Amino acid sequence: MINKLVIFKALPLAFVLAACGGGGGGDNPPADMPELTVTKAVVDQSQTPAVEGTVIDYEITASNTGNIDLTNVVVSDSMLTPASATCATLAMGADCVLGGSYTVTAADVTAGEVQNTASADSNETNPVNSNTVTVNVPNTPSLSVSKVLTDQSDNPATEGTVLEYTVTATNDGNIALTSVVVSDSMLNPSSANCATLAIGADCVLTGTYTVTAADVTAGNVQNTAAADSSETSSVNSNTVTVSVGESSDSGLDVRPSNTTCIAPERPSSAAGYRLEQVFEGLGNLRSPLWMGQPPGDNSRWFVATRFRNEDNVGRIFSFANNPAVSATTTVLDVPITNPPNEGGLLGFAFAPDFATSGEAYVSYTRGVTGGVDLQSVVSRFTSADGGITLNPASEEEIIVVNQPFSNHNGGNIAFGPDGYLYFGLGDGGSISDPQNNAQTTSNVLGSMLRLDVSGDGTGYSIPPDNPFADKPICTLGYSPTSEPCPEIFAWGLRNPFRWSFDPATGDLWAGDVGNLLREEVSILEKGGNYGWVTKEGFVCLDPNNNNGILPSCDDAGLIDPIIDYNSGNAAGDLGRTVIGGIVYRGDQLTELQGKYVFGDSYSSNIWTLEDDGNGNVSLVDLIPNAGIFIAHFVEGIDGELYVVNLSGGIYEIVEDSSSGTNTIPDSLVDTGCVDTNDPTQPASGLI
Missing domain, CATH: 2.60.40.10 (Immunoglobulins)
Structure with a gap:
């Protein structure tokens, strides 16, 4: 008799021996038969027929078709984003699914199709491949x-x-x-x-x-x-x-002289703007650095102060949203030990579900020893009294980053419209980024981070679409393998001290504080490199001279800012420390609708931006030399704009109707374009 053995898919050697009668007596129980199959299918595509730029969504399903549970099941397809999914355990009959997308390239159009195969593997089986899926991409030159x-x-x-x-x-x-x-x-x-x-x-x-x-x-x-x-x-x-016709000699021999019908100067805005102090009953607020309201709660405000000398804490307090308010409630004191001039309590963010979870996040620095100047810390605190205070004993450290120097800490935190926590970090400090941190993605310095903090306890996970999401978590801000840090959303930043999301579009606007030459404002995009220390604003830097500018540099792949301006205190300089602001979406300041409002803490200038429609963006004075030390631009629940003065005090931006000028004549006779005795006839000199 000829014994025939047929093996399907990926079967381990133990099963092969059992099928052949080897490895034991004739009455042995059935052998373990681990088996894994994988299929791939197109579930959606953004355009049919597919062209360059079409996004194709795939679903890859690995199924446990054996008779034992499988462990460490990995479903992968290197063409997709994300490229893999892992199931720690896959029960018999269960599926492990990878959903990913692929964007059609010019090369695919040339080839006429997109064709690829997925695979799956586990600890108990050999790798198996899926069916090949082909999407036609018609090659249609026109x-x-x-x-x-x-x-x-x-x-x-x-x-x-x-x-x-x-x-x-x-x-x-x-x-x-x-x-x-x-x-x-x-x-x-x-x-x-x-x-x-x-x-x-x-x-x-x-x-x-x-x-x-x-x-x-x-x-x-x-x-x-x-x-x-x-x-x-x-x-x-x-x-x-x-x-085409023959030329004619008809017309005037001499152009009449027009001395009266001349257009007046363009009227200025019907209303200028000014700062109006609010909540004056609170007195001097002692270095307020941040202000905001809980999501959906217009009844109160929270303020974070950087540092209090007398008790060595950064304090968060709240007060009622009442113009006559005079009392505050201490929400949380965070110990701050001997902060450097840019350290202390630097940021605060309410969890999106603060009303029910009572959770909030605090960004601060702390002194350490052992060759590190200080650490940047983001921690979660929870309220035990319905959101009135935060329990200091509830602190759960989310992320800790070692800082090589004491300045350029960044520190602002906020939740984006995607529900992830964003954390802005400076380049680590000193002058001109001597360690080139901002251009080194194997550490998180000089970057905007994006973290998933939805889990319980300490730590965080990585959003699956972060630029380096498949790399190992960075410890204390540095990669254990010299690979890019998966926490990074964008990099090439010097010190993104203040930034915000446009409430209408979700765009992330950031003010990046300059070194010696330029202050800049950028819209940060996922995976973007914003140039520092190769460039400062639009200019190329001389690496051998802190004040030096080169006529050109290798800036391929770098993203220039929306605008920059001279940094310094010489004639023509507009400031020295840009403070990122807010895209205004409120109702009261109608002429500012959709405009970005920001400023400079050194010059106290407050501006908006004007785009001429051809990509040329310019500064427009809103409140020149406002007379305060600008620390934070704030959007209230009501959509209106507030400004925090680091020297103490809170201000609202309001219209100043007395500053407008109207140059348009009130009557037709006053235009100089008609006969003053008979307004139905033109003035002398008009034809």
């Missing part, structure tokens, strides 16, 4: 071209009139095009070349044509442009016709 008349020197056109045209070739296919040529033999220049034209991009030819006597005879100028590429056939534009 080029269109349009032509428009953008200007002419005389209207109507006559001999000698210069006509200016713009010819635009657009890649409206789903692959990049190469060797794109836009041409029009009538124009000067007659062609434009684009070596590569991305999907949706334009290749533009701007040229001129001078009307000839022959055009006058014909009565018009009529022509068509064309475009071509290596991947497409030549295509023609629309035909543009311009009427």
Whole structure:
């Protein structure tokens, strides 16, 4: 007799021996038969048919089809984000599922498909692969071209009139095009070349044509442009016709003199702005650094003070949201031992569910020994009395970071709209980041961190879409393996002391305090490198000279700020310490709707930003030299703007209606454009 053994999928040697009769007596019980199968399927895609940029969602399911529980089951697919999922134990008949996404690339479009296979493994089985899943990506090159008349020197056109045209070739296919040529033999220049034209991009030819006597005879100028590429056939534009006539001598020999009908100066805003002190009954608040309200609770305010000399604590206190309030309640005292000039209690954040959990988070520094100047600490505290106070004995340390120097601690914390806790850290201190921490992702200094603190007890977990989410947790802020720290959301920052989320869009706006040259404001994106210490603001730095600027530097991959300004106390300098602010979404200051309001603690200037629509952003004075030491811009539950003065005091930004000017005349006669005796007739000198 011939014994036949058929082995399916991944079976261990013990099972093979049992099937062959080896390893024991004939009456042995059935052998353990661990078995793992894996399938992969597309569950969604953002666009059909798929093109470059289409996001494809996959679901990979590993199933325990054996007769024993499996341990350490890992489902993986290197193409996806996230790339793996782990199930510590997988019972018989149960599934371990990885949901991930993939974004179609230009290479996939060239290949015409996205094709890949997932795998699964466990301690008890060998690796197994899934079915291969193929998503077709049609390769459809397409080029269109349009032509428009953008200007002419005389209207109507006559001999000698210069006509200016713009010819635009657009890649409206789903692959990049190469060797794109836009041409029009009538124009000067007659062609434009684009070596590569991305999907949706334009290749533009701007040229001129001078009307000839022959055009006058014909009565018009009529022509068509064309475009071509290596991947497409030549295509023609629309035909543009311009009427041409003979020149006329009609008109005025001399332009009349107009001395009265002149536009007035543009009116200033109907209302300026000023700071109005509020809650004056509280007196001097002793170095307030942060202020805020519990989520959804407009009945009270909380304030955090950096340090109290007499009892060596940073104090958090609350008070009623009442203009006449005069009493405060101590919420929590955090011991602060001999803080440096930038240390102390630096940040506070309510848990999103504070009303029910009573949990809040505190950021502070503490002195240590052993070659480390100090540590930055974020801890969770819990209320035992319904949110009136926080129990100091409830402290649970979430993260501790060693600081090599005593300055540039950052310290601001806040929950983002995604429910994760964000923690801003400076570059570790000294001058010009001597350890290059901000550009070294194997430590968390000079970075914005993003942590999942939803679990119980100390510590945190890593949001699965953090840039380095698959790397080992960093201990005391440093990687145990020299790999990037998974806590990092963005890096390349010097000292992001104050930052906030736009309540409407979720954008993360950050003020990054400068070194010696520039202060800057950026919108921080996940995985972004914001340049310090290669750049400060928009300028390239000389690594051999703290004040030196280079004409260029290797800034590939670095993200420039939204705006920067001169840092220092020389003429033309606007401040020395930027304080990140708030995108205003309240109701009272209507002209500030959607504008970012921020300032500088050194100059006490408060600004907004103005975008001209072409990507050029400029500073606009809101309250020049406000006269306070700005520490924090605050958005109340009501959406209105408040400013914390580190020297003591809280202020609200309000309209100052007395500062506006109106230059528009009240009556038509006052415009100078009509006859004062008969307003139905134009003034002398008008035609």
